[in-house]
Amino acid sequence: MVSIFRPSDFHVHLREGPILNHSLNENLKHFQRILIMPNLSNPITNSKILLNYRNQIEEIGSNQMDILFTVYLNDDWSIKDLENSYQNNLFFAAKLYPKNATTNSTSGVGDIRKLSKHFEILEKNSIPLCLHGETIAPFDDPFEREKIFLNKELVWIQNNFPNIKITLEHITTKDAVDYVKENKNIGATITVHHLLENTNSFLGDLLKPELFCKPLIKNRSHQLSLQKAALSGNKKFFFGSDSAPHLSKKKFNSQCCAGVYSSKYGVSNLIEFFSSNNKLKVLDKFLSINGNGHYSLDFNKKKITYKKIKNFKFVSKTRCNQDYLIHYNHYNAFWLLNK
Ligand SMILES: [Zn+2]
Numbered sequence: 641m642v643s644i645f646r647p648s649d650f651h652v653h654l655r656e657g658p659i660l661n662h663s664l665n666e667n668l669k670h671f672q673r674i675l676i677m678p679n680l681s682n683p684i685t686n687s688k689i690l691l692n693y694r695n696q697i698e699e700i701g702s703n704q705m706d707i708l709f710t711v712y713l714n715d716d717w718s719i720k721d722l723e724n725s726y727q728n729n730l731f732f733a734a735k736l737y738p739k740n741a742t743t744n745s746t747s748g749v750g751d752i753r754k755l756s757k758h759f760e761i762l763e764k765n766s767i768p769l770c771l772h773g774e775t776i777a778p779f780d781d782p783f784e785r786e787k788i789f790l791n792k793e794l795v796w797i798q799n800n801f802p803n804i805k806i807t808l809e810h811i812t813t814k815d816a817v818d819y820v821k822e823n824k825n826i827g828a829t830i831t832v833h834h835l836l837e838n839t840n841s842f843l844g845d846l847l848k849p850e851l852f853c854k855p856l857i858k859n860r861s862h863q864l865s866l867q868k869a870a871l872s873g874n875k876k877f878f879f880g881s882d883s884a885p886h887l888s889k890k891k892f893n894s895q896c897c898a899g900v901y902s903s904k905y906g907v908s909n910l911i912e913f914f915s916s917n918n919k920l921k922v923l924d925k926f927l928s929i930n931g932n933g934h935y936s937l938d939f940n941k942k943k944i945t946y947k948k949i950k951n952f953k954f955v956s957k958t959r960c961n962q963d964y965l966i967h968y969n970h971y972n973a974f975w976l977l978n979k
Contacts, residue, residue: 642911642920642975643943646672647927649906650935651770651809651829651880653677653743653899656696658961659885664700666903667883670977672940673706673932675770675880678735679744683712687725694730708732710770713758714747723761732935733768733807734758738776738789742854742898743884745772752793759801768805768935769797773816774855786855787815798823807934810834810882812855814865820876821869827934829880830870830926832906836913836970838863849891850966853882854898871914873922878931881906887963905954905969911946912971946975 652674654663667674678684684693690711697707709731711717725731736755737748749755762769774785775792797804808820808828820828833851838860842851851857869877883906884899891897902909907927914923932939952974957964 642915642923642946644911644946645924645928645939645941646944647879647907648673648931648939649879649881649883649903650675650807650931651677651831651882652903653679653882653884654697655885656680656693659887659965660696661700662958662960662965663883663885663901663903664697664702668702668705670903670907671705673708673937675708675710675732678710678712679737679742681744683714683744683747684710684731685712685714685716685747686718687721687730690725690730710735712737712747713755713769714749715754715758716747717758719757719761722758723765726761726765726767733770734762735770735772735809737772738774738793741772741774741776741785743886748772748776750776752797756800759797759804763801763804766803766805768807770807770809771797772854773808773811782856783858786811786813790815790819794819798826805934807880809880810853810855811866812858813862817865817869817877821874827876827878827930828869829882829931830866830877831880831882831900832902832909832913832970833857833882833900833968835863835866835870836909849896850968851900852891852896852898853884853900867913867917870926871917871919871922873919873925873930875925875930875933877926878934879910879927880931885960885965887961888957888966889963891966900968901965902968904958904967905974907977908946908973908975909970911975912973945978947978949974949976952976 737745739748885901
């Protein structure tokens with residue numbers, strides 16, 4: 641048996657339409673709080689789109705879980721609308737995507753220096769900034785984009801807006817781990833699939849489209865740095881699944897979409913990972929304490945228990961809109977939440 645606080649996931653894509661229904665209901669089973677991402681097919685770049693998305697989610701039902709919204713930062717946002725929306729508690733954090741860095745990021749930012757006025761609003765109102773930390777220059781190697789982003793873009797933001805609280809999302813490299821450790825006012829999310837997979841499992845043998853995501857899964861030595869950071873309990877590192885469902889026809893075709901849908905077995909995989917490393921005592925830090933601490937949020941401290949099930953029959957996919965959503969799972973062991 642393992643007793644933990646009900647987890648928080650500080651980076652989730654719920655999507656829209658039929659997928660939203662599935663992904664939201666899946667998240668309701670596992671988490672007490674989620675921070676959801678704004679890269680809809682029509683990204684959240686004004687208060688009207690934001691309100692519309694909030695309403696869609698409320699209609700499905702979300703009252704047992706705290707849902708925090710992000711907005712999609714680009715120059716479509718008028719400064720006034722951004723500031724008013726925040727002051728009216730319509731969103732919690734702003735998300736910055738470099739243009740075309742990942743799924744639905746064509747409205748992202750080409751040159752972050754052009755967003756100075758928006759950064760000033762974040763700094764003035766203490767709005768957290770969530771970063772997809774990859775560069776987008778055409779000759780930057782996809783495996784190096786995160787590392788290049790640190791020195792080229794992140795340093796610039798931190799030098800010019802030192803008081804913005806930053807989350808470097810879904811980190812994948814030792815370089816990012818070191819940067820976050822060494823700098824002030826910055827924390828980082830780590831996904832379950834970046835912790836448990838590496839380039840060998842992703843493309844060392846047969847290519848696995850279900851593990852294709854941005855930033856790309858990196859090699860074993862980067863993976864070990866992420867594992868060390870998560871298992872250390874260091875308050876700067878916490879869970880953000882980047883769970884990102886796509887219909888299987890969009891994953892298994894000649895132009896595979898980036899995203900790993902891990903909501904269903906993510907918590908079970910993390911319990912097994914911490915347990916097999918004899919680090920269950922720091923699991924609450926990674927799943928609850930550090931992320932909520934980073935964002936200065938209180939959370940429900942009632943413990944819930946999980947028990948390990950042998951020979952569990954995993955569900956690999958869920959029917960959705962005449963197609964399927966494929967679930968990520970790493971281990972043979974399953975940790976079941978006691979009802
Ligand atoms: Zn994401």
